[in-house]
Amino acid sequence: MPAVSESGIVVSNRVTIPQSELEEVFIRAGGPGGQNVNKVATAVQLRFLAAASVVLSAEVKDRLLRLAGQRATKDGEILIEASRYRTQERNREDARERLVELVRRALVPPPPPRRKTRPGKGAIERRLKEKKGRSDIKRMRGRVDD
Template sequence: MAGENDLKINNRVTIPDADLEEQFIRAGGPGGQNVNKVSTAVQLRFLGSQSTALHPDAYRRLLRLAGQRATKDGDVLIAASRFRRQDRNREDARERLAELVREALKPPPPPRRKTRPTKGSIERRLKAKKGRSQTKRMRGPVDD
């Protein structure tokens, strides 16, 4: 029972609209009078601490990926002011949040297992070192 304003991440994960808060603010930078009068920038807040849309492990990865965009309360704050139109900034913020969540949904790679070099590779390395040593020794002064 997905609402029309829910944020679809992939086929299995959808963030309900109730877990998202949007606030429209004035954008900074160039733009003349338009920037001073119209609130086109968007602050999108994902209320992750109360959301059940993400598995706790994925939520922890999301907070780590979000970095400074994560708040102490466990929310993720995305600010978008790239475009001059409010609806474009809104789409941009939602897409950036979706991309961040998609990245967090990927399972972490397995830990690296330490391996030892094979006996053959050790022998080849030592043989190459002896060959280089011999070459350099031959470059020295000639004794009669």
């Protein structure tokens, strides 16, 4: 469960998403649940205004929107819907947990690009020697002349 303070949601030691960048709307959930499903708005839509965020750097925002995939809108908002649970509070926590997980993944920088390397001289010589040895073995398998 993400730590929630009066200022916002704590993602890491350095990053706290302010409450002003979050919008929550409660909607009716679909699926099974009987008559209760038609009466009570238990599902939550959590909208994070990522493009306008002041706590995230530009690179983190780019990674976040890429990781969000279809959950990201063209305006740079991330929309997370949670309707797994029967209570509004638990769905709210679930949506926040999923947002925190997404932001944490975006905070991790990508690994440096791979540097191309070539095999060393010794490795090339060993490979050629091994190929020659294999070739000799196969050549010796031929018919024996009397």
